[in-house]
Structures are given as C-alpha cells and as structure tokens.
Amino acid sequence: MLTTRIAWLIQTGQVSPAGVLAVTFTNKAAREMTARLSAMLPINPRGMWIGTFHGLCNRLLRAHHRDAALPQTFQILDSADQLAAIKRLLKGLNVDDEKYPPRNLQHFINGCKEDGLRAKDVEVVDDYNRRFVEFYAAYDDQCQREGVVDFAELLLRSYELLERSAALRQHYQARFAHILIDEFQDTNVLQYKWIKQLAGPGSAVFAVGDDDQSIYAFRGANVGNMSAFEREFRVPNLIKLEQNYRSHANILECANHLIRNNGNRLGKELWTDAGAGEPVRVHEALSDGQEAHWLIEEAKSLINEGWMRADMAILYRSNAQSRVLEHALFSAGIPYRVYGGLRFFERAEVKHALAYLRLMENPADDTAFLRVVNFPARGIGARSIEQLQDAARMAGVPLHEAVRGLAGGAGAKLGAFAALIARLRGETLGMTLPEAVEHVVERSGLITHYQTEKEGQDRIENLRELVNAAAAFLSDQGVGQDVPASAGVVAEEPILMTTPLAAFLSHASLEAGDNQALEGTDAMQLMTVHAAKGLEFDAVFITGLEEGLFPHENSAQEPLGLEEERRLMYVAITRARKRLYLSFSQTRMLHGQTRYNIRSRFLEELPEATLKWLTPRMGAQRPVWGDPWSGNTLQGDRGRRAAVPDAPMLSRADVQRAQGFDRGLPWRVGQSVAHARFGEGVILGIEGSGTDARVQVNFGRQGVKWLALSVAKLDPVN
C-alpha cells in the first residue's frame, strides 16, 4: 500500500524521489518495497530513503557522525554483542551477577532507550533500581569509549541529534515532503518521537497500521501511538480498510467475532465479497502426537487433491511445539520448512570472522577484541586477559592500547595478536571487499582451526559463504567489484562517505540474514503465529489451541496479556485464504511431563455457525470465576499460578497404576468431567477403591482438586 502511494506521488509529480522517506520494521519489507518501486518507476530507488528505522538511523549517524559525537567507524552491537558488553561491564565493576542479572540489565537499558530516556532522565524508585541506573550510565560510557552503538542507541542517538541541531532538523524536514510508515501499531515510543522530529510543517505523514494486529507489546511496541498520531497530526482522512481480499467470509467472521471480545479497539469489521467458503474445521486429539498424526493425514489428502505444500502452513504458539510436528512430517516423508532459528550473521564462525574485520576497522572495539583475542587459541588464557583488562581500566584506554604496557610472556602473545590485526589491515589495503574478507578468513587462522575440528566442515563452508555474501553485497550496493575495501566511496547520499568494508559491517549487524528456510522445493511451512504475521496461505492449521498454551499461561501475568493473545489468534486466523483448521489436544508433553489441557477459550469465542467439528464436540466450558487472566484467582498465594496449574502431575507409572480399569470405576484418567461448582475438568489420577475412591481433577482455571467419589457429584462430559 505504501508502495502504490509512493509510486502515485512520484508519477503525478507531487514529490521527487529524494523527498520520500518510507520506514518499515524489517529489512525484508524494505527490500520488497524498493524492488516493487524500481519495477514500477523508471527511477533509481537509491535516491529515496526507504529502509528500517535502524537502517535509516545508521545512515543519518554516518552522515553526521561528528555532530552525533561518534567516530566515523562506529560499529553496531547486535543483541548478543550487547549482552557480552554488559557482562564485561559488570565483571569490571565487580558486580554480583546473581543479584544483577546481565539479561535484566540489558532489558532495562533497552527499555529506557526505547522510551527516549538517558540514565540521568530515569526516575529512581529504590536502591535496587538506582544500581540499574548507575550501570546504565556506565554502560553508555563504555560504549562511547569503544566506539560502538547498540540497536536502541541508533534510534536514540539520531533522535537526540535532530533534537539538538535545529539546522539539521530543518534540513531534513524541508527535504522529506512525504513520510510514510508501515506497521504503525508496532512502533515504540522513541520511533514515534523520531518521526515527529523529521516531520516538518510542510510534511505529509502517512501511516498504515492495524491495532488488532498489535502483537509486539512485549518488545516495546506501543499501540497507543496510533491514536496519538491521529490526534497530534490532526489526521484529516482516517481510512478504514475493512474490505478483505484474502479470506473467505467464514474465516473473516471467525476473526471478527473473536476480536470483538477485546476492549480498547479502534474498531473495524472485515468483510469480503468472495463468498462464505468452507466451514472452519475443528479437531480434538487425545495427545499431541495424535494431533500431529491427524494433521498429516489431512495434509496428505489435500496434497492428493492437488494443493501445493507451500500453500499450507502449520502455526503454533511456541517454538517448542514444532518438534512433535516435525517428527511426524519427517516420518511421513512430507517436505517441510521451519521458520526461525539461527541466522547467517549470528553463527559463531561468522561472528568470529566479522570480529577480525571490525577490529581492523576500529581497534577500540573491545567486544570484538575479546571475541577473537584467543580464537583460534593462541595461548592467551583468562588470566592474561584479566591482566590486560585491569591495565586498560587503569589507563582508561581500549584493550589494544593497553597491550603495549604489558610485560612478560602474556605481553608477547598479546603483542603478537595486536600485530596480526595491524598486519591484516595493511595486507588488505588494496584488496576488494570479497578479497579482503577471504584474506582475513584465511590468515586469521579460522579456516585452519575448523579444519582440525570434527564438525568444522559446515563452519568452513559458512566462512566461504561470507566471502560470497561480501561480493553479493557489493553488487547490491552498486559498488564496482574492483573498488578496494577501504577506499572511500560515495554511498546513497552526496554527504555520506564510507568504505565498502564499513558498509558491509553495518549491513552484517543490521541484517542478521535469512532465518526463513530456503525457497525452492514445495514444502509445508511451519512457524509461530508471530512469524506468520504478514503472510498468507491457502490452508492454515492452527494447533495447540489449549488453555495455558494459547492463550499462553505467561501472558496472564501481564496487563492486557489476554487481549494480546487474542490479537495473536486474530492474526493466525486471518492468515488463511480458503481453508482453516483449528486443533487442540487433551494431553501434551511439556517440559517432560504430560499435561492435561482444556481447550482454548478462543474456540468458544468463534461463531458456531462457521465451525465444523471433525470430532464430537464436548460440552461447552462453564463460565468460571477465578480466571488468572482476570487477576482473580482461586489459587491462593502463589500469585503466578497458571491457567492449567503445574500441580502434582502423575508419572507414567502412576498413570498406569491409576487407570482404574480393575476397580470397576466409571472414570478414566484423561476423561472429561463436569462438576457443579468447579465446571469442566479433566481427570488426572485415581486413587483407592470403593468408598475410599478419590479422583484428582484438573479444573483448569479453577485449579486441581482431589474429590472423593462418594461425596462429589461428577458427570461425564462426553
């Protein structure tokens, strides 16, 4: 939609390509937009500012690095680098990392930055929190010394740059006549502030978003930006896009009906003129394994009917669910593709190679230094490194500078490492980028190291692939293949001078590479619901629709957690074009234990008339009180009690013993029962016989109860 608008603006002469700023969240989205524009218009899309928030901020900071108080060669820390830097910081400060977990500090720092707050701006509420604020300040100092910026810093630094410099701000405001933002519901507070800085009195700002698809609050997205935008920009034309061209009406009706259970909506109702289509199919399985088995039989018959495997997706709430499904697909010999997982630039061997390149570019990058100072092993042990770190701290200099002052064997070895970096820099001076990368990969000793490793072959291939990635990067950037890696080239903007190597390093940090499995073969698509956002498929299976899993039990502790889960379900449903399957299972293996689950409340929130139950529909859940999502639990003092409590579960032996066949009782483990007060539940175990017989029942939101059969009145639900 942004693409069409940009094309129209340019074609009708309302704006020149240079006056356009278009922001997305992912590189993929930015690439697609650029590609479609260059197909539609006879222009060089390079003149336009189209990119991710981070990519554009990087561009801004490179161009004005002096004003932003950054070295020209500043490096970008990804999340893992950032965590390593934080651990190092805490170690240097002798902080007990049990009391102050590095992960928490990372989360704290990023949260502050995403709210636009520096350490000095953070309100201190208690002593514990005060320490975090101090660490935040120390962390920023460390980054500044080392010439590195983390992801959130890219945003915050460029926001501050625009805020501080009226001249720059006015320059860009005058330039960008049209600002367009995609997936606006996913923006955080800082990103919105950044846009407000860039939007001048004459800028037309155009934002697209869907509040019902806001599923990233947990990583800082602020849906409130949508209403704030409408108010603060005095949006004259609010356009609701309610006609849907993707799904059949039954599917849309499910989505509409479900999402009506949320409060705080801007409000919309999807419709289509494509016809009702097929009913939405619902299946109940006895176990997760059986769910997978059923799903595969269903998929097989679709394939026999001529459906493409690539047009079928299996969605789940959490990654752990993929294993059972993969196992079943593998056994059945159905090609499949799992989205998510380790990405190219995040691989250890690739990060090692990049660390060498980063050190050549910026020797003060201590994160990179520590990553490879003893990799491959050069006999520089933990003690030597500590010595070096102490010396560097005392002198207030980066590690590489402290090397000189060190005497003895450790000093010599460290000196040799520093010399290696310097030598690599010299040797690659006249080389092109791919040549330089290859040279470093070879001469750093990485290849040799992996040759001696048992499973090093894959890693060597990835290192070779890094050389290819460098070559591909050059041609994507339109840089000649014969330009030296360290030669200054003009990139993107007249003002922006950079070298191919520096640009490649930024690229490697900002774009971690594909985590989407290879395209090509016709394979079924497996992914989390989050990963499915923005995609669509002819047939969609939503699996694991059980209380505690979807909605996920952890969301019960969050304000409005259930509403976000419901939006997630909304996203899942609306991925389907023609056919939608919803499935759940009575039991599921989780964390090594069998859990007895109750079907998801979301199933009850769908309109009956659109559903077709493939298995007999059991009695509806009773309305219950004590819902953990409503913050009103029966569970007493644990406070973090799950919807399906992790109360005493039975071992397999217990279950077998307790099956109850021999006792002549009418109850079985796993059976669904109803109780007048507790509602519907599932029998977890049976004990005793005759008048002593007791059953343990999981009533889901009501908790797990032991009931004496001579007293309690239970009804079978089937």
Next chain:
DNA sequence: TCGGTTCAGAGTATT
C-alpha cells in the same frame, strides 16, 4: 584448554 557432567529453565522477536 578441552571435554565431560550438572543444573536450571523452558513465550512470542526485529534491528
């Protein structure tokens, strides 16, 4: 510095 063992923790994720 390695390889094995032990232990805790296990939700969604882009840059």
Next chain:
DNA sequence: TCTGAACCGA
C-alpha cells in the same frame, strides 16, 4: 524432555 550455560577435573 531438551537445551544451553556453568563448572570441574585432567
């Protein structure tokens, strides 16, 4: 149950 990180002995 499975994974990754931390830890210890050679």
